[in-house]
Amino acid sequence: MFEKTLKLLIILVLFMMILPVHGQAVTSSEMEAEFMCDCGCGDMLVNCTCERSEELRGFISQMINQGKTKKQILSLFVSQFGEVILSSPPRKGFNLVAYGVPMAGFFFGSVVAMTLARRWRSSRREEEDEDSESGDDVSEEIEEKIREELENLED
Numbered sequence: 001m002f003e004k005t006l007k008l009l010i011i012l013v014l015f016m017m018i019l020p021v022h023g024q025a026v027t028s029s030e031m032e033a034e035f036m037c038d039c040g041c042g043d044m045l046v047n048c049t050c051e052r053s054e055e056l057r058g059f060i061s062q063m064i065n066q067g068k069t070k071k072q073i074l075s076l077f078v079s080q081f082g083e084v085i086l087s088s089p090p091r092k093g094f095n096l097v098a099y100g101v102p103m104a105g106f107f108f109g110s111v112v113a114m115t116l117a118r119r120w121r122s123s124r125r126e127e128e129d130e131d132s133e134s135g136d137d138v139s140e141e142i143e144e145k146i147r148e149e150l151e152n153l154e155d
Contacts, residue, residue, distance in 0.1 A: 026070045031060045034070075035077060035085050044087050 029046060037048035037056065045053055063073050077085050089095035 026064055026068075026073065028057065028061055028064060031064070031070065031073055032057060034074060034087055036087050038081060038085060 032046035033044060035045040035056065037043050037045045037050065037053045039048065039050045039052035041048055041050060043053075045056055060073065063076065068076070074086075083090065089098050091099060
């Protein structure tokens with residue numbers, strides 16, 4: 001009986017660990033990493049040390065203390081400052097190009113590199129085949145000269 005209860009408890013704990021927790025509290029540093037400082041320095045809010053970044057951090061702390069979720073804070077900042085405040089573009093609409101183009105470029109570059117490598121390898125094989133074919137004729141001539149020289153030495 002104890003073993004069944006223990007197994008059930010372990011399964012229940014593992015199941016709870018797998019489920020996403022929606023009520024997790026948002027941390028200030030987690031939110032700061034989502035935004036850029038709008039002072040003009042070009043740094044992320046988490047790295048900036050200007051006065052404006054301190055104001056924005058205070059604003060974030062206020063919203064966290066009010067119990068706002070990450071999504072609510074993000075949407076409030078975007079509505080107030082525009083999408084420029086975000087440290088990465090949202091994954092929707094035309095912004096998907098920012099995510100798709102590098103992957104497509106990597107794929108295209110890989111295909112081009114493999115094609116060029118195959119061509120280079122096949123051209124090297126053709127050169128080696130030509131060298132070996134022409135090398136056979138030369139080696140036969142050399143062998144014949146060696147035989148003649150050896151015969152001359154024996155005489």
